Amino acid sequence: SKVNTSEGDVTHRAAAARGYFGVDGAGVKVCVLSDGVDSLAALQASGDLPAVDVLAGQEGSGDEGSAMLEIIHDLAPGATLDFAQAGPDEAGFAQNIRDLRFVGGCDVIVDDVIYLDESPFQDMDVAESVNAVTADGALYFSSAGNEGNQNDGTSGTWEGDFNPSALALPA
Numbered sequence: 001s002k003v004n005t006s007e008g009d010v011t012h013r014a015a016a017a018r019g020y021f022g023v024d025g026a027g028v029k030v031c032v033l034s035d036g037v038d039s040l041a042a043l044q045a046s047g048d049l050p051a052v053d054v055l056a057g058q059e060g061s062g063d064e065g066s067a068m069l070e071i072i073h074d075l076a077p078g079a080t081l082d083f084a085q086a087g088p089d090e091a092g093f094a095q096n097i098r099d100l101r102f103v104g105g106c107d108v109i110v111d112d113v114i115y116l117d118e119s120p121f122q123d124m125d126v127a128e129s130v131n132a133v134t135a136d137g138a139l140y141f142s143s144a145g146n147e148g149n150q151n152d153g154t155s156g157t158w159e160g161d162f163n164p165s166a167l168a169l170p171a
Contacts, residue, residue, distance in 0.1 A: 003047070004048055024078035025079030029080040030108045031081070032072065032082070032111070033086040033110070033111035034065035034086055034111065036064070037052070037066045038059075038062060039066045040052060048073070049066075049069055053083070058083070060087065065085070069083060082100055086113035090115050090125050093126055093129075095129070098129050101132075101136060110142070111142050113142075
């Protein structure tokens with residue numbers, strides 16, 4: 001049985017939404033781009049992740065991808081999951097975006113990556129790939145940043161640290 005469940009499942013009241021709308025992600029392929037999936041086999045063995053298709057040779061290194069896949073699986077347990085690393089450089093990242101959609105058939109693609117030389121004024125390789133997959137019907141979401149935390153005064157995001165609510169959903 002599962003070892004971990006994302007705090008986001010509670011925060012977003014995803015269980016209530018799954019019950020109310022009768023959906024669990026079935027029929028949707030959600031794909032992750034991040035650093036790597038080093039713990040993929042262990043997470044599958046613990047029941048925290050189902051089978052995950054990884055683009056050939058794109059396992060990457062690290063576990064942010066593993067963590068993202070866990071969160072997505074908690075919120076949409078019926079979704080099919082794919083992964084590719086967001087590198088090793090911008091050209092590789094851009095190609096993997098395209099491959100997840102055009103080879104893997106991903107409906108929703110998410111990443112947690114930033115390349116500091118991406119231009120806000122003109123589309124470069126990564127943005128052009130995002131434009132291509134969204135023009136083809138995919139949804140694409142990129143992180144707003146995960147640098148630092150509120151307690152240490154280093155948060156680079158508007159929200160800060162996770163703060164659960166004990167409030168009940170309205171009837």
